Amino acid sequence: MATITEWQRNLPTRITMSRIFMVPLIVAAMWPNTLTWNIVAAVLFMAASSTDYFDGYYARKYKAVSNFGKFMDPIADKILVTSVLAMLLALGKIDAWMVIIILARDNFIGGIRSVAAADQIIIDAKPAGKWKTAMQMIAIPIVIIGNMEPYLPYLDKIGYGVLWVSVILSITSGIEYYLGFLKNRKSA
Template identity: 40%
Template sequence: MNIANFLTIFRIILIIPFIYYLKIPNNEYTAFIIFTIASITDFLDGYIARKYNLITDFGKLMDPLADKILVFSALIIFVELKYIPSWMVIVILTRDFLINGIRNLAASKGAVIAAGMSGKIKTTTQMIAILIIVLLGNSNISEYIMYIPVFFTVYSGLEYIVKSKKYFL
């Protein structure tokens, strides 16, 4: 196992203590630190894999999956704790399922659709919003902060659909 793949697995493992500390009152700083470390591993594993030519099939599959598990774990707990409304999570989840379906359709036709800049912005705004909300907790501001990643989620999803329309025919 190479270091990039190790970091991906480590990110998945960090989800457990993140959720644990997020749900315990007055442990938001610990949850914040854990999520920050997990977010940094997201950047590092891809950087290391590209720089040192350590790209593997495992990494191609598990890296985006680890990101989704990390983000959705936080968002689901936020709904449970009443930090954000559930419709926001449903919008983000729907976009991801839709894009995965389009990617599978394109792959069945021998094409690979690379992630665009708007998708990277979506992921970045999701992670930043999660970090801010971890610190704010159940605040009126938490919901408003989530509007930013929700906007980029919808925008990047629509952009992806437009770029991929040829695979629908």
């Protein structure tokens, strides 16, 4: 069996941190709010989102799973998504309610995770949470790009609708996560 190098051991953390470092680039590309820059921002967002897969893949491949990585991975996701949602809100492309619900759910889950960790309770990810993330990763780049008349009419409305689906799944997954926490707490 090959020896894992220091570079391989640190690769997952570097990938996770790259997600955070890409946020200012994405937000800056969104600022002009022109089709060309919106496409650049959407591509950067998709690239940043893809790092969520690769950090986990390499952590498992190189047996480099760390507490820091477990802690930073969801934080990097939240920094990416909330920063972009805040910018979309500032540009008038989404509703404040979407951002409020998503942020409230994420903070609520963060609190539950903290309590669960203190009680040494592990709560598995729920399907609704995975679907919520998938819907966000599909919807957000579409909403960033916006209207592409006459090439792709209603693209912005499709992205907006898919983002509302992710909001509903946010609520659903928040409830599932809380119920899972209560169930695991009783059995612990």
